[in-house]
Amino acid sequence: MAFQPPVIVYSTRITRPKTELYIPVVSGVPNASAGSRINMDIRAAVQQLVKDQGSLDDPRAEMQGYFEVKTNEKGVLSLSLYNYAYTGGAHGLTLQRSLTFTVSDGRSYTLAQLFKPGSPYVARLSELIALQIKQRDVPTLEPFKAIRPDQDYYIADRSLVIYFSLYELTPYVYGFPYFPISVYDIQDLIDENGPLAPMAVND
Numbered sequence: 500m501a502f503q504p505p506v507i508v509y510s511t512r513i514t515r516p517k518t519e520l521y522i523p524v525v526s527g528v529p530n531a532s533a534g535s536r537i538n539m540d541i542r543a544a545v546q547q548l549v550k551d552q553g554s555l556d557d558p559r560a561e562m563q564g565y566f567e568v569k570t571n572e573k574g575v576l577s578l579s580l581y582n583y584a585y586t587g588g589a590h591g592l593t594l595q596r597s598l599t600f601t602v603s604d605g606r607s608y609t610l611a612q613l614f615k616p617g618s619p620y621v622a623r624l625s626e627l628i629a630l631q632i633k634q635r636d637v638p639t640l641e642p643f644k645a646i647r648p649d650q651d652y653y654i655a656d657r658s659l660v661i662y663f664s665l666y667e668l669t670p671y672v673y674g675f676p677y678f679p680i681s682v683y684d685i686q687d688l689i690d691e692n693g694p695l696a697p698m699a700v701n702d
Contacts, residue, residue, distance in 0.1 A: 504527075511524050520545065520564035522566070523568070524538060536606075548596055554586060561585050564581065574602045577598070594664070597662075599654055610648065611649065612690070623688060625643075625644070640666070656698070
């Protein structure tokens with residue numbers, strides 16, 4: 500596989516009353532339309548997180564947005580957007596949304612689109628996560644049964660990281676529960692044209 504240089508990711512800061520957002524902006528994409536598509540998807544996701552947090556009418560309310568780049572190699576960009584807001588009550592709430600793109604065309608991928616059509620990815624991933632819950636003694640609110648078909652994820656090096664929102668699986672104090680799964684444990688299910696495929700190549 501030919502070397503594909505990483506894209507350039509820099510931060511732009513947006514401030515409003517009670518709000519400070521650091522938003523990733525991508526440049527250095529060979530295909531200009533792909534770069535525009537990536538940046539449009541990122542901005543839309545940031546705006547949705549802001550909307551999901553609700554009103555900042557409480558005099559004590561505040562909001563902060565930031566991001567982390569998880570993968571920027573082999574023609575794949577995977578990142579997580581975070582939004583923390585205090586809107587009143589006992590404590591604030593952090594929301595997370597992750598996006599994964601193939602840089603060549605700017606396409607973003609749902610979890611299902613990482614795998615071959617019709618493959619039992621939900622069952623396989625759920626089985627691997629259930630094993631980690633047991634091994635790591637993760638405290639769940641209810642017995643874990645299975646992931647959602649569109650469960651949140653990001654790609655980090657040679658792993659697919661499945662995660663759950665606050666309160667979705669574990670108590671608030673546990674934070675976001677993350678479950679890294681080696682690409683080699685799911686290699687037979689991976690769509691060879693998707694962003695997970697390059698991570699399974701030994702190079």
